Amino acid sequence: MTQTLAPKAGPRRADTPHAGAPARLSRTGAKGFLFTVPFFAGFLLVFVIPFGYALVESLYTKRLSGAGLGGAVRSFAGFDNYTRGLQDTQFWSAVGRVAVFALVQIPVMLGLSLLAALLLDMAVKRSAKVFRLGLLIPYMIPAIVATLVWLYLYSPQLGPVTKAAAALGADVDMFSPDLLWFSIGNLLTWAGLGYNMLIIYGALRSVPRELFEAARLDGAGEIRIAWSVKIPYVRSSLVLTGMLAIIHMLQIFAEPLVFRVTSPETVTASFTPIMMIYNLAFTQSNYHYAAALSVILAVLVGATSAVFYRLTNRGTP
Structure with missing residues (x-):
């Protein structure tokens, strides 16, 4: 009698149950990337492309031709606009004016935001929801609307x-020149306290x-x-809000800009760097020099933020 032997099963591969894992991970990664597409598309359209356009325009200038009878001719200027911007005392005075204001206003606003977050953390859950919404x-x-409201509150004739x-x-x-920065700082603190508080409170x-x-x-x-x-x-949240x-x-x-309507002798056209750039571009039609100042300001903002993050983020949990 002949006995039929069943063939021996081959060694089972250890990775057989996970054979489709790389494909599933790839599909998951692709789906996750699709969620980031709107952000990167917005970042490209709102930041990258305008910055690139400003960078190109900053390398040109408009010169009069034919003793001014031939109109303005767009010509390549290289880095002349940047050289002029780095030597522009009016621009750097505006930067210094805002920097000194920031050294006072930012610690005050973040300190009040931290205090509000700590008080909310100690409050009853239901009460915390009410006060959190009110601060936000x-x-x-x-x-613009907030500034108009505060202009009324500050008004010498009508304001309380x-x-x-x-x-x-x-x-x-x-x-007045003595209280103008205090008025603007009070407005910025009132508007930004709730947002910074929410970040710190979440932490x-x-x-x-x-x-x-x-x-x-x-x-x-x-x-x-x-x-x-x-x-x-919450130190990492304080670093983020500070930056x-x-x-x-x-x-x-x-x-x-809105305060300039009521106090033009104090809030000049070059009161802040952005106001000066706006005035050059849309009042004096000096787009190329305004573009160069925009690039300089963007680099300055990026460098300042990077230095602040590097100095304050050491040892952050």
Whole structure:
């Protein structure tokens, strides 16, 4: 009797169950990349292409031909506009004016945002939602609208600020050269406090609650917990908000532009770097030199942000 032997099964490959894994990972990666396409498309259209266009235009200039009778001729100027911009005392005065203002306004705004986030973290959950929304509302208001509202509040004839100061026996003019930067800083702090608070508060909510309980068992009070536990954990968020504030501050435009309507003798056309660039491009039609100043300002903003991040991000958890 002949016995039929079944063929021996070959050795089972260890990777057989995962044979389709690379394909699945590839499809997952492709799907994930599709979610980033809108961001990169917007970044390309809003930042990269305009910057490249400004870079090209900054290498040209318009010169009069035929003793001015032949009109303006566009000609290649190389780096002449950049040489002129680096030596332009009016432009660098505007940069210095904004830089000094930023050194005062940014720490004040971030300090108040941190304080608001710490207080919200200590509040009852339902109360925290109400106050969080209330602090965030000013950020939702467009800058021009917010500036117009504060112009009314500062108005010497109609605004309550001047009347309240007069009731206390003080003569206050919020549009005077001595108080103008304070008026703008108060507006920027009011508008930006809620946004920065939300970033810091989100970081605070991710801190393990067990750390607070352990600190309380060791006898630490709420102030000690905030200083030694909470603030170190949100340091990276403070670095982020600080960097965003620097970028915004060096490009401040809408608020001083509206203030110029009420105080043109103080808020000049070159009060801030962006205002000077705007005036050159759209009032004097000097597009090529304005493009060169735009590139210089962009490089300055990027370099300042990089240095700030490098100095403040050391040892950030």
